[in-house]
Amino acid sequence: MKANTNTHIVIIGNGMVGYKFCEKLLAKKKNDQEFMLTVFGEEPRVAYDRVHLSEYFAGKSADDLTMASKEWYEENNIRLFLSDPVVDIDREEKLVRSHHGHVVHYDYLIMATGSGAFVPSIPGVEKDGVFVYRTIEDLELIQAYARKAKRGAVLGGGLLGLEAAKALLDLGLEEAHVVEFASRLMPRQIDDAGSKILQNQLESLGLNIHLAKSTQEIVGNDCIKGMQFVDNTFLDVDMLVISAGIRPRDELAKIAGLETHPRGGIIVDNGLRTSDPYIFAIGECALAHHMIYGLIAPGYEMADVVASALTGVDKAFLPYDMSTKLKLIGTDVASFGDPFIEEPACKTIRYENKAKGIYKRINVSPDGKELLGGILVGDAEQYNMLLQTCKNKTILPPDSEDLILGLRGGEEAGAGVMSLPDDALICSCEAITKGMLCHEIGEKGNNTIDLLKKSCKAGTGCGGCVPLVKDIIQGVMKQNGQYIKTVICEHFDHSRQELLDLVKMNGLKTYGEVLNEFGHGDGCEVCKPVVASVLASLWNENVLTKDRAPIQDSNDRYLANIQKGGTYSVVPRIPGGEITPDKLIVIGQVAKKYNLYTKITGGQRIDLFGAHVNDLPLIWEELIDAGFESGHAYGKALRTVKSCVGSTWCRFGVQDSVSFAIEIEDRYKGIRAPHKFKSAVSGCIRECAEAQSKDFGIIATEKGWNLYVCGNGGSKPQHAQLLASDVDKETCIKLIDRFLMFYIKTADPLTRTATWLNKMEGGLSYLKAVIVDDLLGLSLAFEEEMQTLINNYKCEWKEVVNSPELRKRYNHFVNVPEKDPTITFEEMRTQKRAKEWV
Amino acid sequence: MEPTHNTKDRIIWHLACNVSDIPEDGGGCALIEGKQIAIFNFARRGEWYATDNQCPHRQQMAIGRGMIGSQGDEPKVACPFHKKTFSLKSGQCLTDDEYKINTFPVIVKENQVYIGL
Numbered sequence: 035m036k037a038n039t040n041t042h043i044v045i046i047g048n049g050m051v052g053y054k055f056c057e058k059l060l061a062k063k064k065n066d067q068e069f070m071l072t073v074f075g076e077e078p079r080v081a082y083d084r085v086h087l088s089e090y091f092a093g094k095s096a097d098d099l100t101m102a103s104k105e106w107y108e109e110n111n112i113r114l115f116l117s118d119p120v121v122d123i124d125r126e127e128k129l130v131r132s133h134h135g136h137v138v139h140y141d142y143l144i145m146a147t148g149s150g151a152f153v154p155s156i157p158g159v160e161k162d163g164v165f166v167y168r169t170i171e172d173l174e175l176i177q178a179y180a181r182k183a184k185r186g187a188v189l190g191g192g193l194l195g196l197e198a199a200k201a202l203l204d205l206g207l208e209e210a211h212v213v214e215f216a217s218r219l220m221p222r223q224i225d226d227a228g229s230k231i232l233q234n235q236l237e238s239l240g241l242n243i244h245l246a247k248s249t250q251e252i253v254g255n256d257c258i259k260g261m262q263f264v265d266n267t268f269l270d271v272d273m274l275v276i277s278a279g280i281r282p283r284d285e286l287a288k289i290a291g292l293e294t295h296p297r298g299g300i301i302v303d304n305g306l307r308t309s310d311p312y313i314f315a316i317g318e319c320a321l322a323h324h325m326i327y328g329l330i331a332p333g334y335e336m337a338d339v340v341a342s343a344l345t346g347v348d349k350a351f352l353p354y355d356m357s358t359k360l361k362l363i364g365t366d367v368a369s370f371g372d373p374f375i376e377e378p379a380c381k382t383i384r385y386e387n388k389a390k391g392i393y394k395r396i397n398v399s400p401d402g403k404e405l406l407g408g409i410l411v412g413d414a415e416q417y418n419m420l421l422q423t424c425k426n427k428t429i430l431p432p433d434s435e436d437l438i439l440g441l442r443g444g445e446e447a448g449a450g451v452m453s454l455p456d457d458a459l460i461c462s463c464e465a466i467t468k469g470m471l472c473h474e475i476g477e478k479g480n481n482t483i484d485l486l487k488k489s490c491k492a493g494t495g496c497g498g499c500v501p502l503v504k505d506i507i508q509g510v511m512k513q514n515g516q517y518i519k520t521v522i523c524e525h526f527d528h529s530r531q532e533l534l535d536l537v538k539m540n541g542l543k544t545y546g547e548v549l550n551e552f553g554h555g556d557g558c559e560v561c562k563p564v565v566a567s568v569l570a571s572l573w574n575e576n577v578l579t580k581d582r583a584p585i586q587d588s589n590d591r592y593l594a595n596i597q598k599g600g601t602y603s604v605v606p607r608i609p610g611g612e613i614t615p616d617k618l619i620v621i622g623q624v625a626k627k628y629n630l631y632t633k634i635t636g637g638q639r640i641d642l643f644g645a646h647v648n649d650l651p652l653i654w655e656e657l658i659d660a661g662f663e664s665g666h667a668y669g670k671a672l673r674t675v676k677s678c679v680g681s682t683w684c685r686f687g688v689q690d691s692v693s694f695a696i697e698i699e700d701r702y703k704g705i706r707a708p709h710k711f712k713s714a715v716s717g718c719i720r721e722c723a724e725a726q727s728k729d730f731g732i733i734a735t736e737k738g739w740n741l742y743v744c745g746n747g748g749s750k751p752q753h754a755q756l757l758a759s760d761v762d763k764e765t766c767i768k769l770i771d772r773f774l775m776f777y778i779k780t781a782d783p784l785t786r787t788a789t790w791l792n793k794m795e796g797g798l799s800y801l802k803a804v805i806v807d808d809l810l811g812l813s814l815a816f817e818e819e820m821q822t823l824i825n826n827y828k829c830e831w832k833e834v835v836n837s838p839e840l841r842k843r844y845n846h847f848v849n850v851p852e853k854d855p856t857i858t859f860e861e862m863r864t865q866k867r868a869k870e871w872v
Numbered sequence: 873m874e875p876t877h878n879t880k881d882r883i884i885w886h887l888a889c890n891v892s893d894i895p896e897d898g899g900g901c902a903l904i905e906g907k908q909i910a911i912f913n914f915a916r917r918g919e920w921y922a923t924d925n926q927c928p929h930r931q932q933m934a935i936g937r938g939m940i941g942s943q944g945d946e947p948k949v950a951c952p953f954h955k956k957t958f959s960l961k962s963g964q965c966l967t968d969d970e971y972k973i974n975t976f977p978v979i980v981k982e983n984q985v986y987i988g989l
Contacts, residue, residue, distance in 0.1 A: 524943070546897075546916075556916050557897075558941030559950035559957065584898025584939065588952030591937060596952055600934050846933075848893040848900040848911070856908075856933050871930045 040068040043344065044130050044140040046120045046286065048075030050084055051317030051333040052146035053101045058341035060110055067345060071112040072138050074130070076119040077169060080104055085330050085496060088197045090173050091204045099170070123290035125310055142312055142344060145287060145300060146337075149280035149318035149328070154189075158252030163273045167198040176275060180205040183273040187211035187261060189249065191219040193360065195277035199241055200363045202275070211242045211269060213261065215278075218245060223358060223369040227386060228411040231393040235365045235412065244269070282319045282326055295321050304350040306340050314340045323353045330496060331462040332356075338465060355425060355462070359410075359417045359498055365391070366414035371407025371424040372397065380406050383435050387412075394438040396420070403429055405437070418502040419451070422458050451502060452509040460502055463495020468506060475510040482507070522783065523560040525553045530708065531780050534568045543573060545585045563587040564783045567670055570706035571778045574826040576833050577669075577706075578840055589668035592844070593831055594650055598868035599857055602650060603643040604630070605667035606657050607703060610677045610695035610715075611638025620660040628653055631865045637674030637712065639665060644866055646853045651841045654831045664831040666704060670784075673712045675699035676724065680717030680734070689734030691717035694763065698732070701767070702774065704827045705820075708781040708790075711774075712747075726754045729787040730770055735759070739766045743773055743801070746788035755791075755798050758806055768817060772805045775816035883977060883988035888922075891983045899949065901925045901936035902987070909976060909987055910936035912960060914947055921960040922976040922987050927951040929971055 043059070045052050056071055063069060075081070082099040090099065107114040115132060122131040123143065131137050151166035153159055163183070165176050180186065186202040188195045191214030202210040212219075218229030219236075233243050248264040252274065261269045282299040293301045293309035299321030306314050306322065316336035318328055327333065332354035342349040357370035373395070376382070380397040387393075392412035399406055405424040410417055420437060423430070430437070456469030471492060474480045480489045483500060486507075487493055493500045521527050528536065533552060542548050548565050549557055557565075562585035570577055577583075577590055589595050594602035606621065621640055625632045628649050630642040645653055654664075667673060675698045678684065680691030695715040702713075711729035716722055718734055725731025731742040737760040745754025758769055781790040794800060803809035834840045846854040859866040888902040888911055896915035901908055908925035925936050930953060938949045940960065947960040957966045958973050965971035977988040 525941075556914070556940075556942035556947065558943065558948070559939040559955055562939050562941065581896065584895050587939075588937070591952070596934070596937075598932075600932050843895070846901060847903045847908075848889040849902045849904075852903065854908075854933050 040070055041141045041344070042070045042072070042139055043142050043144065044120075044138055045071065045073045045144045045146055046130070047146035047148055047283075047317070047319075048073050048077070048081045048114070048116065049146060049148045049317065050081055050101060050330060051148070051337050052144070053081035054334050055144055055146060055316060055337035055341055056107075056110070056112055057102070058337050059344060062341050062345040062347070064345060069344075071110075072140075073107070073112055073114045074118055074120045074132055074136075075114070075116045077171070078117045079170060080107070080114070080116065082170065084168075087167075087170070087173065088201050088204075090170060091177070091201045096170050120286060123286065123313075125290060125313070128312065140312070142314065144340060145308070145313060145315040145319055146317050147283035147286060147319040149282050149326070151276060152279040152281040153276055154249075154278055156249050156252055158254070158258070159276070161252055161254050161258045162256055163254070163258035164252060165273070165275045167194060167201075167275050167277045173201075176201070176273075177205060179273055180207060183207060185209040185211070185271045186273045186275065187213055187269060187271040188275045188277055189213050190277040190279065191216070191243070191245070192222065192277065192279065193220060193358070193362075195275075196220070196236070196362050198275045198277045199236075203240060203363075207273075209242065209271075210240065211244060211271060212236075213244045213247050213249065213269070215248055216246070219243065220367065223373065224367065224409050224411060225374060225395065227384065228367075228393045228395065228409045231386070231388070231391055231411045232362070232365060232367060234388070235391045236363060239363055241363075280318060280326070280328055282321070284319055287315070287319070299326050304352075305343060305348075306336055306351050314343075316340055322351055327354055327356070329356060329358065334463050334495065335465060355421075357421050357424075359414050365412060366410065366417075368410040368414040368417040369408070370417065370421045371405065373407045373409045375406055383438065385435075385438055396434065396438055398430065398434050402432075402434060405430060405434070408438075410438075418499065422451075422454050422460075426455055426458050428453075451505040452513065460506065461492040461495065461499045463499075464491045464493075466490055466492040471503060471506050472510050475507055476514055481511060522564050523558055525549065525555045525557050525561045526564075528552065530564055530568065530783050533565070534572065534779055537565075537568055538572050543569060543575065544581045545569070546581050557585070559587075563590070566590065567706055567708060567783065571708075571823075574705065574823045576828070576830050578830070578834065578843075583843065590670075592647060592650065593664065593668055593834065594645065594647075595668045597643060598871065599859075600854060601644045601646060601857060601868065603641050603667070604645055604650070604653055604657075605635070605639055605641050605665035606662035607665040607699070608639040608674075609699035609703075610675055610692050612677075612692055612696060617660060617662070620657070620662075624653055624656050627656075629866065631867060635667075635674075638676050639674060641667070644859060644868065646857065647844055647846050648851075648853050651835055651844050655835045658829070658832050658835055663829040664704070669704075669706060670709050671704060671706050671711075672699070672702045673710055675702075676712075676714035676728075678715075678717050678720075678722035680715075684717060686720060687717035687734070688736055689717055689739070691715040691723065691732075691734055694732065694739075695723075697763075698767075698770070701824060702770075704830070705774070705778075705823050707774070707778045709784050709786045711777075711787060727751065728754060730754070730773060732766060738762050741766050741769055744787040744791040744798075746786050748786070750788075752788040752792075757798075757802060768813075769805055771820040772813050772816040773801075775820050776801075776804060776812075885979060885986040885988050888985045888987045891980060891985060894985065897940065899936045899938065899940060901933070904987055905989060907989070908933055908936075909989075910938075910949070911978065911985060911987065912936075912940050912949060914940060914960070917947065919947065920978040920980055920985065921947065921949075922978045923949065923958065923960065923963060924973040926973075927953060927956060927971075928965075928973060929954060929956050929968075935973065 081101045118132045118134045120130045120132050128140050151168045186207045188199045191212045199212045218226050250264045251262045253260045284294045284300050287300045300315040302315050302320045302322050308315050317333040339349045339351045359368035375397050383396050385394040394410050396408035397406040454468050458468045460468050480486050545565050566585045625642050631644050633641050635641050675695040677691045677695030681687030713730050714723040714725040714728045715732045716725045725733050726742050727745045727747045731754050733740045740759045741757045742754035743757045746752045886904045894900045894913040899912040910923050910925040912921045925933050932953050934952050937952050940949045948957045950957045963973040963975040979986040
């Protein structure tokens with residue numbers, strides 16, 4: 035089909051697919067083609083990301099979810115009518131009429147009307163407190179109602195229903211229930227065994243799951259009071275979210291006399307044309323290949339097919355793969371290919387680990403050569419590879435169970451991502467193949483995720499392919515013989531690890547020397563703190579002496595944490611969280627004297643906020659007199675070693691965790707690393723100190739201590755992993771010495787131990803081999819280097835307090851003794867707080 | 873040193889501090905005529921710079937505590953709060969077009985630092 039000049043195209047619906055069609059059409063438009071685009075949307079907002087709708091409750095704003103701003107439509111000369119659905123189509127005259135009376139001519143009409151929530155006809159669905167989960171407006175209503183509700187239920191245990199249930203938990207309801215008509219959760223994606231594992235995981239998070247429940251009536255006067263089921267049971271809830279599936283929005287198509295399916299959907303052919311050749315239907319309103327495609331990737335593909343057709347390229351919409359992977363409330367769930375095919379049409383391999391909440395199933399062809407489909411619950415790390423293996427009909431290895439279990443030698447099964455054929459679809463949202471990516475990376479040099487997102491949009495849809503894209507970047511660069519190294523910045527062509535070795539070998543101790551010897555230019559705010567960290571990790575000299583004060587990052591520069599308003603906070607070290615009443619009194623007195631806000635930290639110590647820079651040496655003078663030391667809360671260094679009270683008081687404790695925590699904290703205090711690191715010691719298996727969330731954590735056993743490493747709280751929590759069990763104190767300390775030195779010497783800047791391990795080739799088994807089995811023969815050196823650092827430890831605040839030269843820098847003004855007059859505070863709960871940003 | 877920016881008004885030179893008050897390759901802040909001025913001793917380049925002490929991003933008085941360095945050949949300073957960087961020559965924010973700070977001429981004479989306002 036060849037479009038004439040200035041073709042008028044009207045798009046009915048401004049959802050994700052309708053928007054994507056506009057974007058694709060503009061991108062494919064040839065120079066001699068002109069299109070006049072008009073978009074009608076029913077909702078008051080421009081198209082937004084409905085896939086990530088539940089993130090609205092987790093703090094994302096409507097703006098964050100927007101696909102493209104209103105300005106984008108203006109810039110591209112697209113007429114956009116919002117809150118204005120099309121109510122009539124005149125196919126004879128090729129005109130549409132909107133609710134507000136706009137009449138627009140079309141040469142081609144695109145129906146992208148999407149779908150609405152399917153609401154089953156249960157008596158009482160009209161009551162207050164019953165909602166659907168479809169638009170931002172729905173979410174706003176749910177949010178408002180949830181404030182006074184206590185018990186909520188979701189009708190429907192499918193993908194969206196479980197998302198909605200998570201939203202109810204996020205909104206703070208006391209009880210959240212999921213009611214599903216089928217006998218398992220996510221009946222379209224997973225089987226009974228997978229559902230059981232998923233159910234366990236969800237129940238452990240506080241969701242109540244009710245399966246095989248048929249709802250008879252929604253009870254209550256005006257507002258919902260509960261749900262009556264056919265089996266005579268009753269559920270007491272005061273709000274209900276219905277998420278029982280979708281219903282294609284085909285009512286306009288019906289009025290216009292287009293062919294629709296009795297069960298919903300506008301019938302289209304392979305080219306997505308409706309029964310009227312000038313009208314196309316795409317997305318969830320279209321019925322192609324006898325089905326509604328309720329996922330975003332096929333919706334985008336439909337947009338692509340029609341945009342291609344209108345720009346003169348014939349393309350067919352083929353039956354689309356409905357494989358999915360998602361994270362539901364922290365649990366991975368994935369299904370691909372044909373997940374449900376049964377023997378004898380296939381051979382099925384199942385792996386189930388109830389303790390860890392993992393279920394995996396793959397269906398292999400009877401001759402064992404092809405992967406037909408499968409299900410993953412609890413651990414979907416292999417999803418992308420399995421999907422590719424399945425789609426590309428890759429010949430399987432003889433022991434196909436390796437695909438889900440891994441080679442028991444620890445290496446990954448299969449030949450890795452580079453063995454995929456060039457036409458393997460990697461980003462299904464944007465239809466990007468491996469070959470296209472290799473071209474972008476290898477020929478055009480777009481060798482980071484950000485560059486690829488800009489150049490070809492890979493990974494910009496659902497984001498699920500990003501890890502695989504990263505692997506391809508690494509693979510291509512390796513193939514091209516490019517050594518992949520992360521340089522620090524424009525001033526140093528070295529990685530942190532290389533620079534550390536160079537500085538050590540040459541015995542350099544100042545930034546000036548390092549820059550002169552191994553860098554160029556004048557340095558910057560990126561390399562200065564890196565060099566500062568390297569120098570501190572090697573020599574452990576005071577970070578503010580020689581030329582090192584101006585290269586320290588904001589907090590290290592003044593040995594305190596800069597806060598809103600330009601004041602600082604002060605954290606004295608309280609090893610293991612143990613403190614005497616006398617010391618508590620001193621902290622109170624100091625806080626009062628200098629008018630500081632006080633708060634207990636998560637690391638079992640006390641933070642004093644709102645100190646003027648001029649007061650810092652005075653405050654520390656008093657703290658040091660009382661026997662306190664720096665807590666290094668400002669440094670990329672050991673923060674705290676948290677402890678539970680252990681066997682000295684606790685009736686369950688099996689070891690003295692407090693004493694060990696104090697010993698550990700005193701041992702590693704002040705040691706600088708690529709990032710901050712934290713520790714904890716628990717006195718028994720109950721783990722009250724939360725040691726498994728720390729960079730290194732120790733848990734007492736009957737026989738000794740278990741050592742865990744590379745855990746992390748923060749934005750991406752990760753459990754620490756067991757490095758050694760039942761070791762005695764001395765061995766435990768030796769292992770920590772080696773572990774920390776290995777981390778300090780090899781990690782990239784600002785990389786926590788968890789990320790460092792995640793990036794390490796060989797992972798935990800390699801780390802174990804180096805630390806425990808001394809694979810590299812470096813253990814002794816690590817221990818000696820650590821001992822040198824420990825021997826060089828001095829409280830840096832004590833040094834500042836006793837040095838007039840260092841103290842001199844603690845003035846806001848260099849020419850007058852005044853404090854910063856612009857600093858003001860507000861009052862809150864009888865203490866002070868920083869003034870809000872302007 | 874010549875004044876680094878054009879101004880129709882006459883520049884009045886103010887004594888700010890001694891050379892030793894500003895660390896080499898670092899900065900400090902002086903109070904001049906009620907204004908907070910950040911002063912930088914870019915010893916590596918043998919240059920001195922002065923700018924507003926207030927970062928326009930969150931109106932924090934902290935530019936003088938920022939790290940200095942270069943981007944290409946452009947000397948710059950990074951605000952310690954959110955690492956917005958500013959050209960020490962033009963005051964233009966290098967990481968966000970929206971922001972700009974004022975720069976002031978500096979003269980060093982007999983170990984004393986003068987700022988022109």
